[in-house]
Amino acid sequence: xxTPLKANTFISFILLLVLLLLSGEAFSQRRRGxxxxxxxxxxxxxxIEGVQRGDTLQNDTVQLQPAxxxxxxxxxxxxxxxxxxxxTQGGVANLYxxxxxxxQKIELAAAVITMNMDSSTVYAYGVEDTLGKVTGKxxxxxxxxxxxxxxxRYNFKSKKGLISNVVSQQxxxxxxxxxxxxxxxxxxxxxxxxxxxxxxxxxxHFYMQMTYAKVRPKKNVVxxxxxxxxxxxxLPLAVPFFFFPFSSSYSSGFIMPSYMDDSARGFGLxxxxxxxxxxxxxxxxxxxxxxxxxxxxxxxxxxYNVRYKFSGLFQASYQITxxxxxxxxxxxxxxxxxxxxxxxxDPKANPNTSFSASVNFSSSSYERTxxxxxxxxxxxxxxxxxxxxxxxxxxxxxxxxxxxxxxxAQNMKDSSIAVTLPDLTIxxxxxxxxxxxxxxxxxxxxxxxxxRYSGRxxxxxxxxxxxxxxxxxxxxxxxxxKHEIPISATFTLFKYFNLTPSVNYxxxxxxxxxxxxWDPNAGTSGTGAEVNTDTIYGFHRVYDYSxxxxxxxxxxxxxxxxxxxxxxxxxxxxxxxxxxxxASPDFGSSGFGYYDTYLKPNADGTQDTVTYSPYAGQMxxxxxxxxxxxxSFQISNNLEMKYKDKNDSIRKVSLIDELGASISxxxxxxxxxxxxxxxxxxxxxxxxxxxxxxxxFATYAYDFDxxxxxxxxxxTEWSYGRFGRFQGYGNSFSYTLNNDTWKKWKAFFTxxxxxxxxxxxxxxxxDSEDDETDDTGTDSAPTKRKKEKAxxxxxxxxxxxxxxxxxxxxxFNITEDTSKPINRNSMRYPYKFSLNALNINGNVKISNKWxxxxxxxxxxxxxxxxxxxxNITRDLHCFSMSASLSPFGTWKYYSFVIRANASILQDLKxxxxxxxxxxxxxx
Numbered sequence: 001x002x003t004p005l006k007a008n009t010f011i012s013f014i015l016l017l018v019l020l021l022l023s024g025e026a027f028s029q030r031r032r033g034x035x036x037x038x039x040x041x042x043x044x045x046x047x048i049e050g051v052q053r054g055d056t057l058q059n060d061t062v063q064l065q066p067a068x069x070x071x072x073x074x075x076x077x078x079x080x081x082x083x084x085x086x087x088t089q090g091g092v093a094n095l096y097x098x099x100x101x102x103x104q105k106i107e108l109a110a111a112v113i114t115m116n117m118d119s120s121t122v123y124a125y126g127v128e129d130t131l132g133k134v135t136g137k138x139x140x141x142x143x144x145x146x147x148x149x150x151x152x153r154y155n156f157k158s159k160k161g162l163i164s165n166v167v168s169q170q171x172x173x174x175x176x177x178x179x180x181x182x183x184x185x186x187x188x189x190x191x192x193x194x195x196x197x198x199x200x201x202x203x204x205h206f207y208m209q210m211t212y213a214k215v216r217p218k219k220n221v222v223x224x225x226x227x228x229x230x231x232x233x234x235l236p237l238a239v240p241f242f243f244f245p246f247s248s249s250y251s252s253g254f255i256m257p258s259y260m261d262d263s264a265r266g267f268g269l270x271x272x273x274x275x276x277x278x279x280x281x282x283x284x285x286x287x288x289x290x291x292x293x294x295x296x297x298x299x300x301x302x303x304y305n306v307r308y309k310f311s312g313l314f315q316a317s318y319q320i321t322x323x324x325x326x327x328x329x330x331x332x333x334x335x336x337x338x339x340x341x342x343x344x345x346d347p348k349a350n351p352n353t354s355f356s357a358s359v360n361f362s363s364s365s366y367e368r369t370x371x372x373x374x375x376x377x378x379x380x381x382x383x384x385x386x387x388x389x390x391x392x393x394x395x396x397x398x399x400x401x402x403x404x405x406x407x408x409a410q411n412m413k414d415s416s417i418a419v420t421l422p423d424l425t426i427x428x429x430x431x432x433x434x435x436x437x438x439x440x441x442x443x444x445x446x447x448x449x450x451x452r453y454s455g456r457x458x459x460x461x462x463x464x465x466x467x468x469x470x471x472x473x474x475x476x477x478x479x480x481x482k483h484e485i486p487i488s489a490t491f492t493l494f495k496y497f498n499l500t501p502s503v504n505y506x507x508x509x510x511x512x513x514x515x516x517x518w519d520p521n522a523g524t525s526g527t528g529a530e531v532n533t534d535t536i537y538g539f540h541r542v543y544d545y546s547x548x549x550x551x552x553x554x555x556x557x558x559x560x561x562x563x564x565x566x567x568x569x570x571x572x573x574x575x576x577x578x579x580x581x582x583a584s585p586d587f588g589s590s591g592f593g594y595y596d597t598y599l600k601p602n603a604d605g606t607q608d609t610v611t612y613s614p615y616a617g618q619m620x621x622x623x624x625x626x627x628x629x630x631x632s633f634q635i636s637n638n639l640e641m642k643y644k645d646k647n648d649s650i651r652k653v654s655l656i657d658e659l660g661a662s663i664s665x666x667x668x669x670x671x672x673x674x675x676x677x678x679x680x681x682x683x684x685x686x687x688x689x690x691x692x693x694x695x696x697f698a699t700y701a702y703d704f705d706x707x708x709x710x711x712x713x714x715x716t717e718w719s720y721g722r723f724g725r726f727q728g729y730g731n732s733f734s735y736t737l738n739n740d741t742w743k744k745w746k747a748f749f750t751x752x753x754x755x756x757x758x759x760x761x762x763x764x765x766x767d768s769e770d771d772e773t774d775d776t777g778t779d780s781a782p783t784k785r786k787k788e789k790a791x792x793x794x795x796x797x798x799x800x801x802x803x804x805x806x807x808x809x810x811x812f813n814i815t816e817d818t819s820k821p822i823n824r825n826s827m828r829y830p831y832k833f834s835l836n837a838l839n840i841n842g843n844v845k846i847s848n849k850w851x852x853x854x855x856x857x858x859x860x861x862x863x864x865x866x867x868x869x870x871n872i873t874r875d876l877h878c879f880s881m882s883a884s885l886s887p888f889g890t891w892k893y894y895s896f897v898i899r900a901n902a903s904i905l906q907d908l909k910x911x912x913x914x915x916x917x918x919x920x921x922x923x
Contacts, residue, residue, distance in 0.1 A: 110139070385409070
């Protein structure tokens with residue numbers, strides 16, 4: 001029991017202890033720099049600087065240093081978590097469940113984040129589930145550079161940190177390291193790091209093992225000694241250091257050459273040079289080849305692109321090829337060049353103006369001597385090249401349009417070239433000159449009269465390519481201008497007939513005419529020949545005109561087949577007959593001056609009068625001789641069928657798309673007034689294929705002259721009771737076979753629609769597309785690989801798919817075989833059938849990673865296999881393998897290449913090719 005005295009003593013002791021504790025807390029608060037409540041400060045407490053007031057130490061020579069104030073952060077720290085946030089003593093915050101911390105441009109996300117408020121540091125890591133899999137690994141992002149790590153410790157103030165198992169995507173590759181230090185300028189310092197372009201960066205198929213490395217994000221990687229590792233096997237391929245530049249934009253740099261061994265040119269380096277990143281709108285690539293026997297080549301290529309205006313490519317090449325040994329007979333020097341220009345104007349740039357170019361011009365031997373075509377069968381077998389440049393301008397208010405083109409056609413086989421420069425066309429659209437601007441009442445007949453105009457100026461030449469620039473513009477080039485003015489109108493007669501009268505006027509302007517005569521001493525054997533005696537230069541006007549009157553109508557017929565009356569089937573027959581009459585004077589009369597004559601002496605002393613035109617061979621020809629009065633007959637038929645299928649849907653099928661015939665009769669002709677009969681047939685066999693045929697049947701029969709030679713007589717085939725003589729037919733076609741061909745054929749013959757399996761596959765394809773992720777960031781960022789879901793059938797088994805396609809193309813000709821004797825009873829020559837070369841090309845995708853393609857054929861005339869090539873490709877994830885083989889044809893070769901897919905590692909490859917043979921005889 002406590003006595004009152006003892007109790008008072010005990011209470012006094014407790015109060016003294018509380019006061020001492022309060023005094024210590026005030027002192028502690030002063031030392032910590034915290035704010036002390038007003039009125040609690042005493043004379044014996046420490047001030048903010050830590051010096052006691054009134055103390056003798058205040059005047060001592062040794063004074064206490066002021067406590068350092070903590071520097072605040074430059075911006076607030078924003079943090080959140082999906083599970084919970086726990087604050088502990090000492091200013092520590094623990095974020096659980098998808099924690100996120102943002103500070104300025106710094107972002108950190110992880111399963112668990114520990115943040116110290118006082119030291120401004122964070123520590124983040126993932127969590128391990130019951131299966132031992134770590135989830136929620138930290139993803140740290142400073143600006144635009146993300147890092148995937150196992151753990152990270154980072155200081156917001158110093159911007160430095162320690163990172164374990166860092167993964168950083170740089171350009172087309174990934175930089176990984178077990179332990180790395182992050183500097184304040186976002187650089188990484190690591191030891192025993194890896195660089196790989198394989199997107200499976202946790203266990204890459206290949207990588208460069210780096211001893212020491214410094215990574216500057218989006219700039220470069222600089223390392224010490226490094227060696228190559230493939231499938232975890234270190235290879236004896238090492239470098240003392242390497243430097244990988246990274247850039248989100250184009251940058252200039254060297255282009256590494258490739259080694260080449262050629263039997264005629266020797267050893268060489270090809271496609272080496274320098275790339276100039278001039279600007280975002282234009283670049284320049286300079287490349288060259290050089291060989292030990294003196295051959296060399298230069299190539300300049302530039303791409304340009306001005307957004308919303310135009311884009312294109314321009315390439316110029318020059319090469320000197322030396323084959324054989326100098327001083328021997330087989331020594332030859334070839335100088336070749338090539339110009340390629342592709343230009344496209346954006347349609348939105350100017351709706352009324354367009355300019356385009358597609359130029360592929362080279363000397364005839366360029367493709368044969370270019371070292372890059374030695375393993376390209378298609379380039380080596382190319383016989384023709386075409387180039388064109390076009391410009392057009394429309395004037396809508398004036399209904400006028402101008403178009404100018406320049407065309408070049410090259411025959412690489414015989415070095416011939418045809419150039420048309422320029423080819424200018426001026427067109428005035430249809431106008432009605434007599435139509436009233438403010439019409440009142442019915443339309444007058446003269447208001448239906450329409451007028452059009454078209455003018456063409458052309459300048460062309462056909463020569464050898466080595467003589468093109470030596471030609472004379474006046475003497476060697478053909479030039480002229482042509483004007484055409486058609487005037488027509490359309491009237492309706494008796495509601496069902498269309499009457500169309502028209503008048504056509506054509507005028508030609510030429511710059512020369514050539515006079516001719518007979519020279520008895522000319523010719524190869526001195527028996528005489530026609531020669532040019534004089535060329536008269538100047539302005540020469542040649543015109544003609546004609547008038548025509550056309551009448552046409554349409555006849556419709558609907559009927560049901562007798563044997564299908566119970567079924568809902570209807571057939572519609574449309575017949576379109578037309579008759580036209582045209583007339584023109586004799587422009588061969590002397591009054592027009594378009595024709596002239598000379599005398600040709602015969603061996604018996606007589607002379608023949610030969611008529612010729614001084615304007616023959618000109619650009620737009622010359623009007624014909626003789627008066628013309630043609631009556632043309634034409635008829636066209638169309639047959640269609642409509643029926644209801646089993647789903648009560650109306651289907652329309654074209655039985656005969658067109659079956660027509662035409663023939664004409666010249667009332668002014670003295671002999672053989674009938675023309676040949678022309679028959680046209682067009683059948684729509686499917687939605688993708690239409691069969692077209694056009695054949696000519698001769699009207700006049702064969703006969704024998706007094707010498708027993710076969711000639712065309714003046715008597716028609718009809719007079720003998722025979723139909724017109726078949727002149728022959730030719731056609732070419734192609735067809736593609738693939739996985740869906742059999743289904744399409746079945747659906748075509750049975751009329752069935754596609755089943756639900758196709759829809760299921762389509763949905764599977766759509767799901768696959770949804771799984772595809774595409775990095776649309778910088779140009780140098782790699783594209784994510786597509787992940788496909790395996791399609792399954794109704795039983796749950798994986799659907800076996802092997803996409804394949806085979807394209808077949810050929811042609812045939814049916815002609816009279818005049819080399820054999822004629823049948824005297826039928827007066828017919830036998831017909832011969834000839835096939836064009838059969839070309840076969842196709843591809844097979846054995847699996848998602850294997851693909852095979854081939855190109856072959858058979859030449860029926862030469863009776864041999866054409867140039868054949870096989871190509872096999874294999875996707876090795878971050879590498880690709882390709883093999884080419886040409887066992888048949890003029891050029892036989894093989895090629896095997898394994899290379900890295902990343903463009904930055906384009907020189908990391910193994911290339912094995914057969915020795916090229918460039919000294920073979922091509923033609």
